[in-house]
Amino acid sequence: MNQEILDRLRMDDRFPHILCPGCGIGSAMNAMIRAIAESGLTNDDICIISGIGCSSRVPGYIDADTFHTLHGRAIPSATGVKLAHPDKEMIIIAGDGDLLAIGGNHFIHAARRNLDMTVILINNHNYGMTGGQYSPTTPQGKRAKTAPYGCVERAFDACEMGIGSGAVFVARSTTYHTPHLKGLIKQAMKKNGFALVEVISQCPTLYGRLNRMGDAVKMLEYFKENSITVSQVKEPKDAEGKIVIGVLHDIEAPEYYESYRKVCEHAQRR
Amino acid sequence: MSIQLLSGNEACALGALKAGVRFFAGYPITPSTEIAEMMSEELPKLGGIFIQMEDEIASICAMVGASAAGMKAMTATSGPGFSLMQEGIGYAIMTEVPCVIVNVQRGGPATGLPTKVAQADVMAARWGTHGDHPIVALAPWSVMESFTLTVKAIEISERLRLPVLILSDEIIGHMREVVSIPESVAIHERKKPTKSKDEYLHYHDETNFDAPFAHFGEGFRIHISGLTHRQDGFPTNDPKVIKWKMDRLRNKTDLNRDWLHFDEHLDLDAETVIVSYGSSARAALEAKNEFEKNGSKKIGFLRLITLWPFHYMKVAELLQNTKRVVVVEMNQGQMTREIARAVRRDVQVIDVNRYDGELITPAEVLEKL
Numbered sequence: 001m002n003q004e005i006l007d008r009l010r011m012d013d014r015f016p017h018i019l020c021p022g023c024g025i026g027s028a029m030n031a032m033i034r035a036i037a038e039s040g041l042t043n044d045d046i047c048i049i050s051g052i053g054c055s056s057r058v059p060g061y062i063d064a065d066t067f068h069t070l071h072g073r074a075i076p077s078a079t080g081v082k083l084a085h086p087d088k089e090m091i092i093i094a095g096d097g098d099l100l101a102i103g104g105n106h107f108i109h110a111a112r113r114n115l116d117m118t119v120i121l122i123n124n125h126n127y128g129m130t131g132g133q134y135s136p137t138t139p140q141g142k143r144a145k146t147a148p149y150g151c152v153e154r155a156f157d158a159c160e161m162g163i164g165s166g167a168v169f170v171a172r173s174t175t176y177h178t179p180h181l182k183g184l185i186k187q188a189m190k191k192n193g194f195a196l197v198e199v200i201s202q203c204p205t206l207y208g209r210l211n212r213m214g215d216a217v218k219m220l221e222y223f224k225e226n227s228i229t230v231s232q233v234k235e236p237k238d239a240e241g242k243i244v245i246g247v248l249h250d251i252e253a254p255e256y257y258e259s260y261r262k263v264c265e266h267a268q269r270r
Numbered sequence: 271m272s273i274q275l276l277s278g279n280e281a282c283a284l285g286a287l288k289a290g291v292r293f294f295a296g297y298p299i300t301p302s303t304e305i306a307e308m309m310s311e312e313l314p315k316l317g318g319i320f321i322q323m324e325d326e327i328a329s330i331c332a333m334v335g336a337s338a339a340g341m342k343a344m345t346a347t348s349g350p351g352f353s354l355m356q357e358g359i360g361y362a363i364m365t366e367v368p369c370v371i372v373n374v375q376r377g378g379p380a381t382g383l384p385t386k387v388a389q390a391d392v393m394a395a396r397w398g399t400h401g402d403h404p405i406v407a408l409a410p411w412s413v414m415e416s417f418t419l420t421v422k423a424i425e426i427s428e429r430l431r432l433p434v435l436i437l438s439d440e441i442i443g444h445m446r447e448v449v450s451i452p453e454s455v456a457i458h459e460r461k462k463p464t465k466s467k468d469e470y471l472h473y474h475d476e477t478n479f480d481a482p483f484a485h486f487g488e489g490f491r492i493h494i495s496g497l498t499h500r501q502d503g504f505p506t507n508d509p510k511v512i513k514w515k516m517d518r519l520r521n522k523t524d525l526n527r528d529w530l531h532f533d534e535h536l537d538l539d540a541e542t543v544i545v546s547y548g549s550s551a552r553a554a555l556e557a558k559n560e561f562e563k564n565g566s567k568k569i570g571f572l573r574l575i576t577l578w579p580f581h582y583m584k585v586a587e588l589l590q591n592t593k594r595v596v597v598v599e600m601n602q603g604q605m606t607r608e609i610a611r612a613v614r615r616d617v618q619v620i621d622v623n624r625y626d627g628e629l630i631t632p633a634e635v636l637e638k639l
Contacts, residue, residue: 079323081486
């Protein structure tokens, strides 16, 4: 790894990290740090915020202002930091259970509000930290520690949820496509408003093992073989059973803080 | 100084604004909403932030985020919202982020009694969030005190890096009184660290009172986590460090009990003393005055302003000559138990409780004198 990337980490005593061998979170973190570096941002320009879970341990490894909040509460906590420091880049890193179950209400309302922040959702289809229970993104029928006979519930499509809630930028990639993922994170950070990047990731220790998906390499091969880009989808059936990657949604809408400042100016003129 | 006719809720909001609060995140709930409404009108004029969040959990998290980023921050709620805020209160305690939470109490449990009064969140204020923890809770009994105690709560919170609760209630929140509001109040400014980024420890031990600390966005690259942590903020499982952190938290109130204790008292050498707080103390004082009109015997009166930390030694000292204590409160006896723990064992402790949504009347107190 090049020195510029290493310099952005808390290399003194935070490593080795707690992630399992073969976990996809490291790849996503790598793509995120490279995206920050290539965007010309220093570590003083950013604040990295997380909730609770495996992916939520990422901020602790990065030498920046880092905010490890409560389970599901990364987004509302980031809302407070962003409104106090509108010039700083808020990067939220969250797992599927954290962001979409316990934090689901905050997620949809932040998307609606459109305060400028970038949410990186590392979706490994289960709760890893607690040992592999089913999450809102576990596909129906797939096994988890609390779904020993297969998951009864239907899964969320986080990207559709983001689009439906008002996010101005929504994209998806996988831990196999890390340069692609890096590019999407750069775009998301540049976007003025609520941006979501979903990263389909492997949990070979739990979800992968429980569903006999093989080791991390096998799971990455699966992502490689089953992903198609947005432009390859000509009609809806092309996407069936596939991971659609790329920019799914990119619109313009008034950003919350800018709108709020106009309200302040109006109130001050009266 | 300006003479104004204000409600307790308005006085509370005004106190916060004067004391430098520039961030308010909240969620509508009766009977606290007037605080949010006033903040939504006034904060934009001052360039501050008002935001209505999707629930009380989000509100307290946003407030903690803003305070950790350097802004003086407050929220206001009532019973059901206070229950939702408990996880955030615990987070603010663990991470040592100053903030003020106003609970304009109504009857509970659950949805309970919107717009009817109670003082039944006294124990929820003390032990509502899980784990051992310190807390400060102040109870105003008037509109003026809604103003002054909010100013005080902010100062305490900032100095101790600890959430401070205002336990107001529906009567105090909605009652209107003529008050004289000072043009300005002393604003407590947080001290900035003098150390460099590499030497700075977010939970340093140099002092635990008025300690300098860094915020997000100041270049110190701090790590704030709700996990039990070391001086640098990173998680630990080391029993010695865990104990250090827990003692450090406890000492915030334990070592500052005298500074944190406020009360008002009259005639404590009397045989019988009425102890009360918040709006029921108004009925209690009225009962004392009525009783004394009819004879030469005096009745003592002790109004607790600080409910938590409860200063057992101080209360024991104040009530040392008392034979009978009459505790007046609008719940099923939450503070009565604390009083009973503080006084001599031969002191008779009688409670006057009401928990039907109605204010205790002076006549009901008089019956027990």
